[in-house]
Amino acid sequence: xxxxxxxxxxxxxxxxxxxxxxxxxxxxxxxxxxxxxxxxxxxxxxxxxxxxxxxxxxxxxxxxxxxxxxxxxxxxxxxxxxxxxxxxxxxxxxxxxxxxxxxxxxxxxxxxxxxxxxxxxxxxxxxxxxxxxxxxxxxxxxxxxxxxxxxxxxxxxxxxxxxxxxxxxxxxxxxxxxxxxxxxxxxxxxxxxxxxxx
Numbered sequence: 001x002x003x004x005x006x007x008x009x010x011x012x013x014x015x016x017x018x019x020x021x022x023x024x025x026x027x028x029x030x031x032x033x034x035x036x037x038x039x040x041x042x043x044x045x046x047x048x049x050x051x052x053x054x055x056x057x058x059x060x061x062x063x064x065x066x067x068x069x070x071x072x073x074x075x076x077x078x079x080x081x082x083x084x085x086x087x088x089x090x091x092x093x094x095x096x097x098x099x100x101x102x103x104x105x106x107x108x109x110x111x112x113x114x115x116x117x118x119x120x121x122x123x124x125x126x127x128x129x130x131x132x133x134x135x136x137x138x139x140x141x142x143x144x145x146x147x148x149x150x151x152x153x154x155x156x157x158x159x160x161x162x163x164x165x166x167x168x169x170x171x172x173x174x175x176x177x178x179x180x181x182x183x184x185x186x187x188x189x190x191x192x193x194x195x196x197x198x
Contacts, residue, residue, distance in 0.1 A: 069136030
């Protein structure tokens with residue numbers, strides 16, 4: 001199946017999931033969510049976060065880490081650990097700030113996950129949004145197509161799981177805070193996503 005067909009399939013499943021069409025749909029949904037690397041696989045340290053998100057969330061905030069990029073599972077796992085180390089040791093947060101991290105390898109790395117409030121966008125937006133970040137700096141370059149597809153699959157997965165409202169809104173980090181995140185090039189891309197609202 002081509003990447004475009006896979007994305008369309010995931011989007012259709014996200015639409016149909018509330019109809020509970022049975023076991024076959026559940027298997028297809030699992031395939032849509034299969035690009036998420038669990039915390040244990042990237043060797044995240046234990047989280048001390050306890051605040052839960054009220055789901056389904058209405059907002060998705062897209063950011064970039066503005067740091068090093070990664071383009072293989074090994075380098076992206078290491079980069080996810082680096083981000084978590086910085087957030088926990090230097091910023092004194094209870095875990096990595098984001099709900100999910102996306103690598104240039106086309107995989108999504110589970111941060112705080114769907115259920116836990118992040119520390120990605122300030123006290124107003126954190127309790128009502130899922131924060132996804134692209135690992136790298138996207139001021140001058142665009143993420144590879146596989147990373148953008150991974151983000152779209154993640155959003156379809158969120159709707160299908162009931163973690164995101166079907167009418168969720170995507171916002172760039174700079175739409176809600178004074179920052180250059182998610183970088184000029186990535187920001188131009190997400191403005192064309194169907195759920196984007198400034």
